[in-house]
Amino acid sequence: MLARPQFFHFSLYFFQKTCIIKVAYAIFTTQENPMKKKTLYRTAACALAVAMTASLAGCSKSADSESTAETATPETATSETADDSAYDYLADFSYSDGFDENGYLKGVTAADYVTLPDDYADITIDASLAEVTDQxxxxxxxxxxxxxxxxxxxxTDRAAATGDxxxxxxxxxxxxxxxxGGSAQGYDLELGSGTFIDGFEDQIVGHTPGETFDVNVTFPDNYGSTDLAGKAAVFSTTLNYISETVTPELTDAWVQENLSPTMGVSDVTTLxxxxxxxxxxNNQYSDVYTALHDKVSFADELPESAKEYFRNVLLYGxxxxxxxxxxxxxTIVTSGFLGSGYSTVDEFIADMDGSINTQLEQTLLLQAIAEKEGIQCDTDTLNTEFVNQYGIKDPSNFTEIYGENYVKCQLLDxxxxQNLINNVKYE
Known part of the structure; x- marks a missing residue:
């Protein structure tokens, strides 16, 4: 059975083992606090620096390894193929399409759409947000x-237990x-996770690697496949081995060997x-942005070229x-996969209009400040500041996937x- 893989989006790139659509969708549907999702990608940047390949590659494995024994309901597209030819242009889409060589929205002067008061940087937030404990x-x-x-x-020398x-x-x-769909080889299963149908995992507990035994279960009456619903099944099961995770000890030598080549850290202290x-x-980002957003005003009409770009971000996912x-x-938009069922792709995009405006306001606001302060993210800035902001020395892995201009926009953000946070007042 095919799992629901998540898609991957650079502005949330730290999400481990995610592949663009759910993440992009989440960016635009967080209207209540439009920066909440955005803040997260900073805190995990260092994790990405040391495990980016694993993070990007994890999607297909989980999708391919799912089986009928799991609790999830099988979801197979059964409708006739729709005519999506109006969206063929997305084959040439690039995340950098919307931005110029300095990380600004292409062809857009943000000051034309955002009015910044003189005291826009005079922001006060709770002092506890700046506190980070050793723990x-x-x-x-x-x-x-x-x-x-x-x-x-x-x-292989002990019996399996719950939690293994x-x-x-x-x-x-x-x-x-x-x-x-009832067979698999080399499947990794956490006992007690509830991943498989009731009773399956419990019957593995107590067996020793090398044993072959029967697992007897009954599919629920409401199981997604009517051919299996309510049926008694026998799974001839072989326990190959128990996996135990060994985590390395954090030492200066370990940091030097494993993190120094990719990150701007050389020992435990700098890490x-x-x-x-x-x-x-990360703790301060949302509150600072909210205070900033409350101070400014936006034009009644935002640039249509930029709105079109953000629509295409969603469509491309x-x-x-x-x-x-x-x-x-x-099929995707009508399936309920995006949280609601829509009759057409256009209906989905229309429903996202308010969220697209929210995302565009965020981009315009931060660009307006960059314009006012004379901050640009040219290639030299990208190469020198990327490690300071994200703990990654070489941005090329990202620029190859998303294009240099898009990465510049993220870094400019x-x-x-960071400049605003450096100058906040605490209460």
Whole structure:
């Protein structure tokens, strides 16, 4: 069974093992606090620096390894292929299409649409937002950095217990006959996770690697496949091994060997300092942006070229998903996959209009400040500031995927916000 893979978007690039549509959708649907999603990508930048390849590559594995034994309802596009030819132009879409060589919206002067008061930078926020404890730093490094370098041992000399991750082969039968989607080899399953149908995982507990045994279960009456709903099934299961994760010890030598080549850190102290800065930035970002947004005013009509670009960001996510998984854009928007069912792609985009305006306001506001302060993100700035903002020495992995101008826009955003945060007042 095909899982629901998430798509990948640079402005939220830290989300581990995500692939563009859900993330892009989330950016535009966070109207209540438009910066909440945006703030997150800073805190995990250092995790990405050490595990970007794994983060980008994780999507297809999870999608391919799902099976009928799981609780998730099978979702297969059954409608006739819709005519999506109006969106064929998206084949040539680039995230850099909307921005110029300095990270500004292409052909847009933000000051024409945003009125900044003289005291726009006079911002006061809660002092607690700047506080980062040693435990916060440790927890972040453990969860986002060291975990990326963890290794797995294959344990074969003890019985499996709840909480273990086991590697299994299984073949499912109903009345002695194998059924489609009921078999897998080398599947990693966390016992007690509730991933598989009720009773499956419990019956693996207590068995030892090397054993082959039967797991007897009954599919729920409301199971997604009517051919399986309510049926009793037997899964001939082989427990191959138990996986145990070994996390490396954080030492100066380990940082020097593993992080120094890609990040601007050379020992534990500099790593801690970098993470502390990122966490403090993240804690303050939303409140600073909200205070800033409350001070400014926007033109009644925002630039249509920029609105069109942000529409295309959403459309490209849907288009990419359709291309990758052999379906069509209309099937995706009508399926409820995006949170609601829409009758057409155009209806979905129309429903997103308010959220697109919110995202555009954010981009215009930060660009307006950059224009006023004379801040640009040219190529030299990209090469010198990327490591300071994200802890990554070489931005080429990102520019190759998303284009240099888009990465410049993201960096410009961070530089402007960092300047504001550096000068906030606390109460």
């Amino acid at each position: 916060d730093i440790t927890d972040y490094i453990d969860s986002n950095i060291l975990s990326s370098f963890a290794t797995t041992n294959q344990v 991750t086991v590697n299994i082969d299984y073949v499912g039968t109903i009345d002695g006959v194998e059924f489609d 801690n300092d970098f993470v502390k800065k990122q966490l403090a930035f 849907i288009y990419s998903y359709a291309q990758k998984y052999g379906t069509d854009m209309t 961070s530089i402007v916000m």
